Amino acid sequence: MAQPQKLRLEIPLLLPALPQIKDHCVTRLIDSLEARDGIATAHVADAVSGAPPELCIHYDPSIISLGKVQDIARAAGAELTDRFGHLLLRMEAMHVRAARSLTAKLQALQGVVEAEANATGTIRLEFDRRQVQEGALRSTLSAMGIAAETRPAKAMVPTGQPLATPTGQRPDHAKPNADGPSDHAAHEQGCDHGHDHSDEAHGKDAHGEHAGHEHAHTGGVFGEKSELIFALLAGALLLAGWLLQWQKLASGAVSTACFVLAYAFGGYFTLREAIDNMKAKRFEIDTLMLVAAVGAAALGQWLEGALLLFLFSLGHSLEHYAMGRARRAIEALAKLAPETALVRRDGKTEEVPVAQLQVGDTVIVRPNERLPADGFVVVGQSSVNQAPVTGESVPVDKRAVEDAQAALQGFDKLPPQHRVFAGTINGPGVLEVMVARQASESTMARVVKLVTEAETQRSPTQNFTEKFERIFVPLVLLLVGVLLFAWVVVDEPFSASFYRAMAVLVAASPCALAISVPSAVLSGVARAGRGGVLIKGGGPLENLGTLTAIAFDKTGTLTEGKPKLTDVIVAQGIDEKELLAVALGVEEHSDHPLAAAVVNGAKERLGDAHQALDVQGLESITGRGVKARIGADEVYIGKPILFDELKGEAVPADVQAANERLVADGRTTMIVRHGARYLGVLGMMDTPRPVAAQVMRELQKLGIKRLVMISGDNQKVAESVAKSVGLTEARGDLMPEDKVTTIKELRASAGKVAMVGDGVNDAPAMANATVGIAMGAAGSDVALETADVALMSDDLAQLPFAVGLSRQTSRIIRQNLWVSLGVVAVLIPATILGLKMGAAVLFHEGSTLLVVVNALRLLAFKRPESLEPTPAKSSAPKL
CATH class of the missing domain: 3.30.70.100 (Alpha-Beta Plaits)
Known part of the structure; x- marks a missing residue:
């Protein structure tokens, strides 16, 4: 083979x-x-x-x-x-x-x-x-x-x-x-x-009107408010009938007529749904309610039956409102982008529909206008409010790219100061933006599409409750059937047994259970989307809320992803300015990432006082460093091993000791030699994000016990970064396959673990974690597709918000389950022992309303105040 x-x-x-x-x-x-x-x-x-x-x-x-x-x-x-x-x-x-x-x-x-x-x-x-x-x-x-x-x-x-x-x-x-x-x-x-995937479709006919739908229950003379109005009419008729009966203002026939009309209005939509269920050979809660209401009427208990249908229809309409509100929170994203854009073509400007924009078009965005498309700035400078897409509360400064064609080819890799997104809001400056994606493929459009798909993903608890209902409802019917024959055993009339059976039927119907989980999940997903966090369904939302450990990639996640010059240690008798000037002169001609760190750091330390040196003949020494010439002397900048291989004097003891100290502190080091003299050693480090330490404290407050860094860097570097940001563990020297093994070990010991990375290079580890979390997913196709949770901005501070929201969602789901199951558990024996149907109806429907209102609280969830950034003053010019 x-x-x-x-x-x-x-x-x-x-x-x-x-x-x-x-x-x-x-x-x-x-x-x-x-x-x-x-x-x-x-x-x-x-x-x-x-x-x-x-x-x-x-x-x-x-x-x-x-x-x-x-x-x-x-x-x-x-x-x-x-x-x-x-x-x-x-x-x-x-x-x-x-x-x-x-x-x-x-x-x-x-x-x-x-x-x-x-x-x-x-x-x-x-x-x-x-x-x-x-x-x-x-x-x-x-x-x-x-x-x-x-x-x-x-x-x-x-x-x-x-x-x-x-x-x-x-x-x-x-x-x-x-x-x-x-x-x-x-x-x-x-x-x-x-x-x-007709993600833009909204159930409209050719004329743009919403098509009627038998399940939506929005058809009727009052449009989408029909069910609520019918419920309120049922309530008004119920109240009128009760007052007439209580005060004896009219004959019993008049009050009974009011109750019958209350039946008609309160039971209309419930009857429609029950018929649909029976056609689909499903025996649902709606049918149980109707049977109970008919049973009450058969016993002459019109008041209690009307009360049942009124509260049930009111609960239905409020449930409908809750679902609609959760959906509108997502649909609001799709409406953020403007409908038209001002485009410059052939030297002229014209207003065109956003849908007609083509890649390469240049659009003009005036102050305080919404951006019409994903793209990059080619002319102008301003600050842009990106909160609608990324959740960032502080405007981001934007400036023009140097090479528009190169930027168009590598749009995904552009720095954030150049890239803009559809639906974000321009600040004080006028911008000219080159379109990089068509409207249907913008980040906003993809987020709406992915959230729409996520809405159809069931959570584990939701699957459990539906399985529970499929077993529970037949058992309830069996119990009701047994109670119908209680008169055979107990000395009571059939009417009393029948009434008790109907009361039990109401008490045992798991209406609150049916709505408890989906209402919380949808509200949580909607709130996350509004805050710049994309959570793909109930499963990731619930799992994120029950985590005990989170693993982090180092580079670009906990750190800024760009090395900085952090330490300058000179040799004995050498001036720091000379060391920096030589390093700056040589590294300015190199394109290595570490060279940029040296150049930026040296310029910052020297200020305007330094003079440019005449550097000649720069050569790269693969895996070691660089070589150049200043005047008659050769200059070497590189790893300590480079100087072991060169002729001449060895590295002085003080420089060697300084290098070892920096390495022990997790620095990447470079020694500088000019001619025969050793000038000193430079230490660089990919510095932690300023907010990283506070994020770790917030996560620990939320109950995350293990915060683990998994990195390909050496163990000392990993430990240094971990210590500085407050992680509980650091594991370095890991190859990609080692990261996967580490995640599996964490799952085995911690139960559930999330992996936070960029959604690309960390994809294998993220796939093996309970929840994969991608940072900076805005504009990145791969990150949006691969992660279970996507933090749209490159902001680590969104992580405690996402975990906190999921924690709150899990708490609300548990609360709703306890309420819904607890009420049923109390009402069943209570009704068997004689609790009246009216009281059972009040408790039953009250629990349904309670779980809906409880779930809607998630829409008002706020991120931790300690991580709210202070608005920075924009550097953009004002008109």
Whole structure:
């Protein structure tokens, strides 16, 4: 058997409009490839900064050739793309129970592989074209009252790159294809393969009006407020009937008529939902309520039955309001970008719709206007409020790039002082911005799409409560059936047994349980999105709230990612200014990252007093340092090992001792020699973020017991940084595979662990953590796709906000569960022992309202005050 070979293929080209890397089609593609002779394994490759996600295929070249592997992969991808389609639809918010019923209906449709409807009105569908065509499926959905606009399928990343590269030979993903799309991409652009995520669709018909929907319960003479108005009318009629009966202001027939009308208004929407459930062969809580109300009427207890339906319909309408509010918090993001933009084309300015902006267009943004697109500044200087996208409360200064074309090719890698996002707010200066992404692919649009998809992801507790209900409801019905025959055992009339059974039916219906978890999860996801944190569903939200350990990457996460000159130690008899001047003169001609640190640090220390030196013949000594000439003398700057290899005097003892002290403190060091004289040693360090220490204190306050750094740097550097920011542990000298092993060990010992990194280089470790958290995800396709939680800004201070919000969400979920289950546990024996139906109704529906209001508290959650930045004075010119 020959040595196995590896081949990397870009997933977006194999599956052109894949909605996300975790889509089922990726799993199907891997299974298809691994079933072929000669292919050992296939897996999603470790992410590479700036590159689209790739599939790594391990194959035996003695059995199958490289070209054959490519052909098989292309064919398998094309087959899956042709076979499976995806739809992401939007409609009016609905009740949680209605969403479950709709999910069951959708899953039962011919050709639907997977379906999930959410209470906020998000519907996610995957269908098999071998069983149903998209047009027929859309027609079926339309007949059900679900309508959506059709938009072209969108890929995760731009296509048009080379299809395959052997391992170690990556294409330059930053360079656009000047010759246009490849044949494969062109083919995909010409054919609708249907990975259609209509994330912009809002359930509107051709005239822009919201299509009616039987599950949304918003149809009626009063529009979307119909159910609330019906509930209030039921309440008014109930009150009128009770007053007439209590004060004996009219005959019993008049008060009974009021109660009957209260039945009609209070039970209208409940009856509709119950009919839908029975059509779907589901026996839900709505049906139990109706049976209890009919039972009360049969016994002549019209008042209690009307009270039941009034409170139940009121709870429904408030639940609907809660879901709608959670959804509106997300939809508000989509409306932040302006509808038009002022564009400069051919020397003229014109106002065009944002949807018509093209990559490379230059837009003019006046003071206090919202930016229309993702791009970078080419003219002007200002400060921009990025809170709508990144959650940063302090405006960020922006200035123009030096090379617009280079910036356009490497937009993802641009520093934050140049890059701007759609929906953010310009400050006092006028900016000219070159568009780097179309409106549909802006960071804001992708966040809205990902949050919309996240809304359909169930949390572990939500799955548990639904399983519990499926077992509990039949048991309740069995208990009610037994209680109906209590008159056989107990000396009482049948009417008394029947009344007790109906009271138990009301008391045992788990209405509060059904709404307790989804209302909290949706409110938490919505609040996080408004604060610049993208949480992909209930699972990551709950897990983040129950963590006991967090692991951090060092470079760029705990530290600023840029080394700084921190120490200057001169040799005996040498002036510090001479050492800095020589180092500055030489390193100014080098492009090494450490050279920039020396140059910046030396200029800062010398100020305007230094004079430029005449430096000649700079040479790089690979892995050691640099060599140059100043006048007649040679200058060497580099690692201590360099001077062991050079001729001449050894490093003096005082310089050697200073170097060892700096290394022990975690510094990267460089010794400077000018001619025969040793001038001294320079110490550099990737300095911790200023806010890092406070972040660690806040996390410990939140109950995170273990804060661990995992780094590829040496152990001393790792320990130095860990000590300075307040981590509990530091583990250095780790290769990528060692980081994965460390995460697995932490999971085994701590239970749940999060991994915080940049979402790219740390992807393997993040994938093995309970929760993967990416920092600085705004504008980064890979970070947004790979992480469970994405901190949109490059701000570590967002982490305690995310953990604190998740902690609060977990607390509210637990509170809601205790309330909902506790009320049921108390009411069942109480009603069996004689508690009246009216009291049971009040407690039952009161608990439902309580859990909804409790969940809505999450929308007002605030970040820790100690991490609120002080607004900085903008350096931008004022007009």
